[in-house]
Amino acid sequence: MEAAHRRRAGDRSGDGGSSASIPKHLANQNQVLKWLQDFSDKVEERAKGAATELNGLLDEAGALDLDMKTAMISFDNLTRQSADCCKCDFNCRKFQMKIVCI
Secondary structure: OHHHHHHHOOOOOOOOOOOOHHHHHHHHHHHHHHHHHHHHHHHHHHHHHHHHHHHHHHHHHHHHHHHHHHHHHHHHHHHHHHOOOOOEEEEEOOOOEEEEEO
């Protein structure tokens, strides 16, 4: 009859609700919280690394964009100047091509 009463009261351990199950439950909760904190720390560290890498790529893209704009301006200036000359021979090392005006 006492065992039936414990089951009805929601005690599944069958030990009458001894205090030994509470520390075990708390230890399990603490272990889960520790795992979650470790996981959170690792995710944060990876996110910081990804952000640093992305910022580096954005800086490189900005520098490349500036280089391309400068090259286009230089090429435009060169073609304008070459229209005034009768013969010019220019080697563009950056784009590996030879420009010849007649």
